Amino acid sequence: MRFEVLCGGVLVLGAACATTTAPATSAAAVTEVPAPSFDRTKPLPAGLDEAAFNWTANPCEDFYEFACGGWMAKTEIPADRPLYSRGFVSIADRNELALKGILEEAAAGKLPADAAFAKQLGDSYATCTDDAQLETALERVKAFAAPLVAPTSPEELAKNVGVLHASGLTAFFTLTAWQDLKDASQVIGGIDQGGLGLPDRDYYVDADKKPIREAYQAYVASQLGLWGQGKDAAAQDAALVLELETQLAQASQTRVERRDPTKLYNRLERSGLKEKAGAFGWDAYLTALGAPALQTINVTNVKFVEAVAAIAKQGKPAAWKAYLTWTVLRMAVPGLPKAFQDAAFAFNAKHFTGATQDRPRWKKCVAFVDSDLGEALGREFARRYFPADSKARTSAMIEALQGSVERNLKTLPWLDEPTRAAALAKASRMVANNKIGYPAVWRDYGSVQTTRSSYFENMVAAARFEVRRQLLKIGKPVDRGEWLMSAPTVNAYYDPQKNEIVFPAGILQPPFFDKDATDAVNFGSMGMVVGHEITHGFDDEGRQFDVDGNLKDWWSEPVGKAFVGKATCVKQQFDGYTAVDDVKLKGDLTLGENIADLGGLKHAHQALDTWYADPKKAAEASAQRFTPSQQFFLGFAQSWCTKVRPEQAKLRAATDPHASPYWRVNGPVGNLEAFRKAFGCGERSKMVRTGAQQCVVF
Ligand SMILES: [Zn+2]
Numbered sequence: 001m002r003f004e005v006l007c008g009g010v011l012v013l014g015a016a017c018a019t020t021t022a023p024a025t026s027a028a029a030v031t032e033v034p035a036p037s038f039d040r041t042k043p044l045p046a047g048l049d050e051a052a053f054n055w056t057a058n059p060c061e062d063f064y065e066f067a068c069g070g071w072m073a074k075t076e077i078p079a080d081r082p083l084y085s086r087g088f089v090s091i092a093d094r095n096e097l098a099l100k101g102i103l104e105e106a107a108a109g110k111l112p113a114d115a116a117f118a119k120q121l122g123d124s125y126a127t128c129t130d131d132a133q134l135e136t137a138l139e140r141v142k143a144f145a146a147p148l149v150a151p152t153s154p155e156e157l158a159k160n161v162g163v164l165h166a167s168g169l170t171a172f173f174t175l176t177a178w179q180d181l182k183d184a185s186q187v188i189g190g191i192d193q194g195g196l197g198l199p200d201r202d203y204y205v206d207a208d209k210k211p212i213r214e215a216y217q218a219y220v221a222s223q224l225g226l227w228g229q230g231k232d233a234a235a236q237d238a239a240l241v242l243e244l245e246t247q248l249a250q251a252s253q254t255r256v257e258r259r260d261p262t263k264l265y266n267r268l269e270r271s272g273l274k275e276k277a278g279a280f281g282w283d284a285y286l287t288a289l290g291a292p293a294l295q296t297i298n299v300t301n302v303k304f305v306e307a308v309a310a311i312a313k314q315g316k317p318a319a320w321k322a323y324l325t326w327t328v329l330r331m332a333v334p335g336l337p338k339a340f341q342d343a344a345f346a347f348n349a350k351h352f353t354g355a356t357q358d359r360p361r362w363k364k365c366v367a368f369v370d371s372d373l374g375e376a377l378g379r380e381f382a383r384r385y386f387p388a389d390s391k392a393r394t395s396a397m398i399e400a401l402q403g404s405v406e407r408n409l410k411t412l413p414w415l416d417e418p419t420r421a422a423a424l425a426k427a428s429r430m431v432a433n434n435k436i437g438y439p440a441v442w443r444d445y446g447s448v449q450t451t452r453s454s455y456f457e458n459m460v461a462a463a464r465f466e467v468r469r470q471l472l473k474i475g476k477p478v479d480r481g482e483w484l485m486s487a488p489t490v491n492a493y494y495d496p497q498k499n500e501i502v503f504p505a506g507i508l509q510p511p512f513f514d515k516d517a518t519d520a521v522n523f524g525s526m527g528m529v530v531g532h533e534i535t536h537g538f539d540d541e542g543r544q545f546d547v548d549g550n551l552k553d554w555w556s557e558p559v560g561k562a563f564v565g566k567a568t569c570v571k572q573q574f575d576g577y578t579a580v581d582d583v584k585l586k587g588d589l590t591l592g593e594n595i596a597d598l599g600g601l602k603h604a605h606q607a608l609d610t611w612y613a614d615p616k617k618a619a620e621a622s623a624q625r626f627t628p629s630q631q632f633f634l635g636f637a638q639s640w641c642t643k644v645r646p647e648q649a650k651l652r653a654a655t656d657p658h659a660s661p662y663w664r665v666n667g668p669v670g671n672l673e674a675f676r677k678a679f680g681c682g683e684r685s686k687m688v689r690t691g692a693q694q695c696v697v698f
Contacts, residue, residue: 047517162288168463524635
């Protein structure tokens with residue numbers, strides 16, 4: 001458990017609204033007041049999108065449709081995308097072009113003389129986009145794999161896994177630096193479950209996922225065939241891979257289990273690890289990894305390392321070989337010939353993305369370099385594309401949000417005084433710990449040895465650097481300046497272990513943050529994001545961490561119980577919503593994000609009220625087609641207009657801790673008194689929840 005984000009990555013948002021249904025309360029709902037009307041001769045507030053509206057929809061019946069219906073009707077998802085959105089993805093597309101420009105300059109040796117790590121950036125991008133070089137890569141990758149994938153004893157298995165891990169090829173599990181959950185000042189080693197080729201353990205164990213498992217086995221066999229195995233051998237090995245990965249999946253925690261940090265804290269240390277899972281040669285593993293002296297180790301899932309030990313003890317070299325070969329192949333696909341890429345695309349498109357065309361190579365390469373050398377690329381991006389006044393404007397917005405969060409905490413009736421004081425201290429520290437734009441100290445990639453001859457080798461060089469960087473952190477105090485996202489990332493996060501909120505340069509752009517928009521619109525889009533991240537500090541997961549970032553219960557017992565009651569209301573409400581077809585949202589998986597959305601929206605709206613108490617500030621929002629409050633909610637909704645392919649929507653419903661975009665809009669606003677007032681909705685409107693149906697946590 002590291003951090004909670006606003007959105008799990010730009011490529012992986014929520015589900016389609018075309019296939020969603022109305023709130024659970026809708027069956028008996030009757031509109032008791034006429035639909036609100038708007039004078040369309042008046043100017044549209046800056047920052048809202050005229051063409052995104054569906055003017056025939058009633059905002060009190062389906063707010064998302066009113067704000068986004070026009071956009072949904074006219075937008076086609078690009079062929080190479082699993083989804084498209086007015087906010088995240090359109091910004092990501094812009095950033096992608098900017099990054100492409102930087103990387104093309106780097107590859108041509110034309111970056112400014114003072115640009116950092118120009119060689120690493122240029123080599124990585126040039127080799128990644130060099131199709132001819134990729135076509136010759138197979139023998140090189142096989143030569144790399146050959147001495148590592150065929151261990152004959154448990155000891156050799158452990159040693160080889162250590163060597164693979166040192167190159168970033170994470171067979172079975174991962175070992176990285178972990179901030180100690182119960183001592184926020186210290187970094188220890190952390191072993192976590194992993195090693196699966198499908199997106200979640202559920203795909204291996206759920207009865208209804210059997211067709212995907214079968215398709216996966218066939219896909220593994222086809223890739224092993226391209227690797228050079230005969231048809232029968234490839235089929236046999238694919239069966240062994242599925243069997244071994246299923247063993248790992250059966251021991252894996254579910255995503256819902258992993259939302260409880262107490263379940264992830266097992267300080268076994270090296271001695272306990274050897275006691276519990278001694279059949280795997282941990283000493284040989286750690287030596288080969290390059291961490292021979294490591295003693296302080298947390299194991300997130302003890303059952304999982306026991307399963308790894310059982311696989312070692314079973315002593316099946318044929319299964320190990322099949323699995324390790326597959327793991328190297330699977331992770332090396334970006335550096336392998338086009339035939340491998342095509343097979344991977346076909347499998348993923350059919351089952352998870354729905355895309356009809358693979359991403360152009362340059363787009364993949366931009367993403368790979370961002371992932372491998374993020375702070376080298378981000379440094380040049382921030383220098384070129386992060387306007388000097390963005391930081392000040394974002395700071396002002398954070399300050400406004402802090403004010404409303406604190407006012408709210410001071411008056412929230414279900415808190416007692418000790419819990420209230422602790423919550424206020426936590427909020428105040430969190431806001432003081434904000435990070436905006438890009439890191440103060442950039443990562444030094446000087447030791448990454450890249451070449452112009454092999455993208456696979458450049459991938460491995462970057463991975464080796466990252467593994468070393470992680471291992472070197474262990475045993476040292478926590479580096480509070482470190483960022484968990486690169487600067488161009490269109491996202492934001494709250495890190496409960498550092499008790500900090502972080503907003504990369506990538507998201508501080510229109511439509512999330514638009515310098516020409518009214519403040520009302522910006523408070524609805526970016527202000528809500530700020531409020532969302534702050535509220536994460538108090539969701540069902542974040543609330544378990546104290547002001548310093550330690551996993552420690554600071555809630556009095558009755559207040560803790562009151563929280564659980566309020567959270568249960570949110571869980572049950574979202575359990576009732578349909579993500580796509582007959583697939584429902586998971587109220588427990590999405591609970592933290594839904595609490596953050598609810599709180600973020602409420603706090604941002606209150607912050608706007610205070611902001612516009614100053615008539616000079618409020619003047620911009622008057623004499624417009626919408627009131628300031630309406631502008632706020634529309635700015636919010638229009639930053640979330642999103643269209644998703646059904647395959648992707650199903651994947652998201654199973655794995656994404658965020659609700660689908662449709663419900664991220666209609667879910668929270670339906671609980672807010674301020675929304676009802678803004679649009680004058682009747683109490684029995686579809687969008688309005690009252691009494692026990694209305695969930696309010698913060
Ligand atoms: Zn979030």
